Amino acid sequence: MNAALGQFAENGFHSSPISQLAVLAGVGVGTIYRYFKDKDDLIHAVFEKIDENLKEELAESLDTSLPDRSQYIQFISILIRYMNTHTKEFIFMEQYYSSPYGIETKHARFLSSDSGDQSDPIANLFAGTKKAVLKNLPLPIFLAMTFGPVIFLVRDSLSGLVTLDDAVIRQTAEACWNAIKA
């Protein structure tokens, strides 16, 4: 899956033949098909793994004892840094969500969102922040103002259009806070 991630991020899904992934992974082509039904299955599996890793990272890094503002700014900062250092993961995600794969997944998650996953640290953060200071802002806008700028900024960073030093990250995080605070 690491080999797949690298290839997918570098060359895109359609320019990453299974045969090449096999070489990079140091296994036979057939072996891949023992663990993944087909190429789509592999792609989804890579996505799930990345998604999981990101959530774990956030769950570990977040200090839930901080006041709302600090916690939110910390969240944004960690998110930016994580995405900016995990280039392959970020690029993969971008592709994934711009493709039929991601749209499927997004729908599936939306449909099951009523379940209210209590173990999801992000959901909890949002819930907390939202209750505290954002009574009148709908969740979709909250999400848009939180993730939208982060994604856009990291994109530009990977394109070499901006360097994400501490000052830029802090300014961005504060701008996001200003956008959502009551």
Add this chain to the structure above:
Amino acid sequence: MNAALGQFAENGFHSSPISQLAVLAGVGVGTIYRYFKDKDDLIHAVFEKIDENLKEELAESLDTSLPDRSQYIQFISILIRYMNTHTKEFIFMEQYYSSPYGIETKHARFLSSDSGDQSDPIANLFAGTKKAVLKNLPLPIFLAMTFGPVIFLVRDSLSGLVTLDDAVIRQTAEACWNAIKA
């Protein structure tokens, strides 16, 4: 190009064989190759056309006599509405920018951005708004806080996760303004 846009948005570049585009366009396969060197050329051409259309729409809709805040909020609103109604264009763009095509284009434009295109309404708006109230915010952050939320929100709208009525659009635009104002 309309047929191509529809297919690309619906199925992605790699699941839109030229033969299918030809059928949809009601022409022979060879005809496409009279007007576009190859598939890549067609994709770039569709992008350029969409990009042009968006700029024209903005140039026509923007009221540059408004004060900064109103103008900015108007800009965001128009952008959201345009993207949300021009579904195919939006999805195409998302794909385009997540692919090698878009990265090329982004770089090319960035390198030539010194030229200062006076006819670009977006550039002019940014320049104006920036000078007036944003002296200390770097351009990349300004861009991130402006386009990031819009893109994210429209994505979710297309996924059915949110309905973009006037209230939501206004709230989002105001949140963006709060993020960037001095």
Add this chain to the structure above:
Amino acid sequence: MNAALGQFAENGFHSSPISQLAVLAGVGVGTIYRYFKDKDDLIHAVFEKIDENLKEELAESLDTSLPDRSQYIQFISILIRYMNTHTKEFIFMEQYYSSPYGIETKHARFLSSDSGDQSDPIANLFAGTKKAVLKNLPLPIFLAMTFGPVIFLVRDSLSGLVTLDDAVIRQTAEACWNAIKA
């Protein structure tokens, strides 16, 4: 036909699209089809023209009043020089004779050779030379010893493997004579 000759020699029959020939000739594609039934017809026509030109050149240059040996050596020399300077024609011929086109033509000519074309200067020369000094050498061998070396040498010249100065040409012509003389 000149445009066609140049293209065929340069790029081969199969890498010389009619559309390109039309551009080089400064006419429309359709126009070519008014004068030649199809591409094969054009190829054969070019061949016929070249063949005719060569025969005319030889008919004009040959001095039939010379003694046998001198006349033969003169013939070889003229042939080498002509082929070596008419690069396009030579390359075209090589291709033509190595293709189904040439094989057809060769057969057709063989079948009609009984007619004994009195106006063909080459045939006359051969007849004369043959009668005079070569009573025991079959015609095919005579032809092989005459044209074989010339073709081979010019090929190598065009490949840059040898430079055909007067000395080389004379030596070759004399070697041919030594091969066939009684």
Add this chain to the structure above:
Amino acid sequence: MNAALGQFAENGFHSSPISQLAVLAGVGVGTIYRYFKDKDDLIHAVFEKIDENLKEELAESLDTSLPDRSQYIQFISILIRYMNTHTKEFIFMEQYYSSPYGIETKHARFLSSDSGDQSDPIANLFAGTKKAVLKNLPLPIFLAMTFGPVIFLVRDSLSGLVTLDDAVIRQTAEACWNAIKA
């Protein structure tokens, strides 16, 4: 490769689709691409194989203990017989050398000819013959007088213009010898 040789000789490179070669070889199209990078690669490989076969045949058949004249005549005779019986190989070679493929190869070999390949029976024969009796004849002429007539004669034989019986072969070989001897 045998299937390819047959098709190429029969129909030419450009009228031998890979799909047809696959059928003749009793394999799938994709299989051919496992062993040859592309069609060009296949063509070159067929050439190399034929070339190798010819050299082996000559190396085995030549009696290097014979005196110069006998050895040379033996060489020409073997060459004619080999080419005349190996029709497919001969036609393939003709095409190959009249195409961009052959020109490349010829150049490449010419440039590396200084290396003096001691295992090449043809080179050795030429060297020996040349030193013994041909001090004043340049190598290109020697080659032209040797291979030119052979190629021309076999061509005519394949066209049905001459039957290569022992007498014709002997006469031709002797004529070649007369051409080059001191």
Add this chain to the structure above:
DNA sequence: GATGAATGAGACTTCATTCAT
């Protein structure tokens, strides 16, 4: 369980030829 050779559907692209203007 692992392997990778074989497969062939299907994608892209070219180009000879036609025919309405």
Add this chain to the structure above:
DNA sequence: AATGAATGAAGTCTCATTCAT
């Protein structure tokens, strides 16, 4: 008579997937 846009058959090549070893 000249034109060249339109056409689609046909060719090259890739790659996801299978299956015998």
